[in-house]
Amino acid sequence: MTIELTPDALDVHGETPADLVLPDRVAGRLYTDPDLFELEMTRIFERSWVWVAHESEVPKPGSFKTTHVGRQPVIVARNRKGEINTLLNRCRHRGASVCEQPSGQANGFTCPYHAWSYSLDGQLRGIPYPEGYEGVLAKGDITLGKLRTESYGAMVFATADPDAEPLTDFLGDVKLWIDRFFGLGGGYPVKVLGRHRFRFRGNWKIQLENTTDGYHFPIVHRSWMASVDAETAEMMSFMTDPTCTTHDLGHGHSVMQMVPTHSDLSADDGTEPLQARFDDLVAELKGTGLDDAAVRKLVHAMHGTGFNLNLFPNVSMSAAFLRVLRPISVDETEIEHIALGPDGPPEVVDPVNRAKLRIHEHFQGPFGFGTPDDAEGWDRVQRGAQAAPTMPILVNRGLARETPSPEGWPTSHVTDETGMRTAYAQWKAMMGDD
Amino acid sequence: MTETTSLRTAVAGVPLTDPRVVRAIELVWREAELLDRADYTAWDALYAEDGTYVVPIDGSVEEFDDVLNMVYDDTRMRRMRIVRMTEGHALAAVDAARTVRTVSRFVPAVVSDDEVVLRSAQVLVAYKRGRHDLWVGDVEHRIRLSETGDRIVRKVVRLVDSEGAPPAAGFLL
Ligand code: FES
Numbered sequence A: 001m002t003i004e005l006t007p008d009a010l011d012v013h014g015e016t017p018a019d020l021v022l023p024d025r026v027a028g029r030l031y032t033d034p035d036l037f038e039l040e041m042t043r044i045f046e047r048s049w050v051w052v053a054h055e056s057e058v059p060k061p062g063s064f065k066t067t068h069v070g071r072q073p074v075i076v077a078r079n080r081k082g083e084i085n086t087l088l089n090r091c092r093h094r095g096a097s098v099c100e101q102p103s104g105q106a107n108g109f110t111c112p113y114h115a116w117s118y119s120l121d122g123q124l125r126g127i128p129y130p131e132g133y134e135g136v137l138a139k140g141d142i143t144l145g146k147l148r149t150e151s152y153g154a155m156v157f158a159t160a161d162p163d164a165e166p167l168t169d170f171l172g173d174v175k176l177w178i179d180r181f182f183g184l185g186g187g188y189p190v191k192v193l194g195r196h197r198f199r200f201r202g203n204w205k206i207q208l209e210n211t212t213d214g215y216h217f218p219i220v221h222r223s224w225m226a227s228v229d230a231e232t233a234e235m236m237s238f239m240t241d242p243t244c245t246t247h248d249l250g251h252g253h254s255v256m257q258m259v260p261t262h263s264d265l266s267a268d269d270g271t272e273p274l275q276a277r278f279d280d281l282v283a284e285l286k287g288t289g290l291d292d293a294a295v296r297k298l299v300h301a302m303h304g305t306g307f308n309l310n311l312f313p314n315v316s317m318s319a320a321f322l323r324v325l326r327p328i329s330v331d332e333t334e335i336e337h338i339a340l341g342p343d344g345p346p347e348v349v350d351p352v353n354r355a356k357l358r359i360h361e362h363f364q365g366p367f368g369f370g371t372p373d374d375a376e377g378w379d380r381v382q383r384g385a386q387a388a389p390t391m392p393i394l395v396n397r398g399l400a401r402e403t404p405s406p407e408g409w410p411t412s413h414v415t416d417e418t419g420m421r422t423a424y425a426q427w428k429a430m431m432g433d434d
Numbered sequence B: 001m002t003e004t005t006s007l008r009t010a011v012a013g014v015p016l017t018d019p020r021v022v023r024a025i026e027l028v029w030r031e032a033e034l035l036d037r038a039d040y041t042a043w044d045a046l047y048a049e050d051g052t053y054v055v056p057i058d059g060s061v062e063e064f065d066d067v068l069n070m071v072y073d074d075t076r077m078r079r080m081r082i083v084r085m086t087e088g089h090a091l092a093a094v095d096a097a098r099t100v101r102t103v104s105r106f107v108p109a110v111v112s113d114d115e116v117v118l119r120s121a122q123v124l125v126a127y128k129r130g131r132h133d134l135w136v137g138d139v140e141h142r143i144r145l146s147e148t149g150d151r152i153v154r155k156v157v158r159l160v161d162s163e164g165a166p167p168a169a170g171f172l173l
């Protein structure tokens, strides 16, 4: 369908949220309407599977991290048996948060207000001066609120909906791509190396779109492209390469392949030269006694995988890091960029991870050569979208060249808006349910 | 001298009026003014060839190689950053906030005839599109004193909210 860019004809009006999303456009109100934001928090963030942790962040019994599911503060904790639970960070007495540390190691959680204490499973264990509760409260029945928690490939998700489909069904064909993503470990398991956090003054869906927006790359990231070595700039030159594609994987998920030759790092045939910038690293790794194949596997994976895997609603597995979004309000969003690298013997993984940290710092974070330019673009979307709330945001790029892949995934060029269309289709399905 | 311990305290008996400390303070204030004016080329000239510029995430670390930082620039990276800030292709730098910073509360942590390590507090207000953002942190300058000109060998800015979520920036601290 060809859109005529005449006034009014293409405006998106509607009585219900679902009316505001059409296959090729969405109403600008989706970024600016506080009532829609409130509905999103309940209909999407309290019902979908929401990413909460990578298993390496809670490595052993007693390890925990605090985070959010939508706007709700939670603790992700590993219990004595090694199982991971997602607990609401809210005391059952009068509501105080029971943990304010970003992460750590604990035997349980004690509320600071009246010292009710909870086990790693969230079970209420102790109440000071219990006489006052005789006949009014049975301690054994009380636990911190608990969300369903399931993992795939070390990616931990939680949902507040007890009736949500199993995680494995929600992920579907995404699982194959999660497996490929962790090829970034170069033959080793993967651990979290660190995280950048920053906020931008715009709606969360602007970030959701951006991780599947190949179109902006050479424009917004011209400054970063100019600062990297020629090999890396060449690697990211996907604008007119027809082999670079985006697949709609269903359920709002998509994968955008910027460097398809690096989509499956295990399929390396050994013909692609390793980047010259890593010569010193190669020499150092060979000095540790690793054989050539193991060294090649690590160094071939230095930039991570060649794709962004975008999971609705809050995480993108992007080359060698995770981008996690958290909606704060209709016009403010917090982003985490979580750097990942191999976990193994220090003499092998430390030099690799040092180089990975520098690559990550170069693009990401509040002072990276990429992130601030993205954030400026997103701020501008939020400001511009105040004009004409019914005027559509166009997500029709490449619609006429979208065809099914052999796997049956709707597929278009990497610069097309296939990934945004599937995300909005999922938004429409979840927001439309009453 | 063991810096990791001594950096946290003042050098006993060295007053702020010590001429070596005064030279260091002058350099730090000159730097602050150049950064507020976004005169990054002149700013670069304040750094030694082996100078590093760091904005860590973990405010407690002294070694930055094995951790993720917001900024960890050697001279090569600092010069690339200056190109980025000045060449006109970076959206964030083209439309950067206007900044005004105050650096004070100086504490000389190491003082010798060759080198001064100076700790200070920096309060920076960044104004852009109707909003004032606060960037507040402890700063540490290691300054090499020389007849041919005093130079910054290392600058570390430890933001009070370095583990929080600041906005992305189009200026330098
Ligand atoms: S609010 Fe937690 S013990 Fe009272």
Ligand SMILES: [Fe+2]
Residues within 6 Å of the ligand: A210, A216, A217, A220, A221, A370, A374
């Ligand atoms: Fe971007």
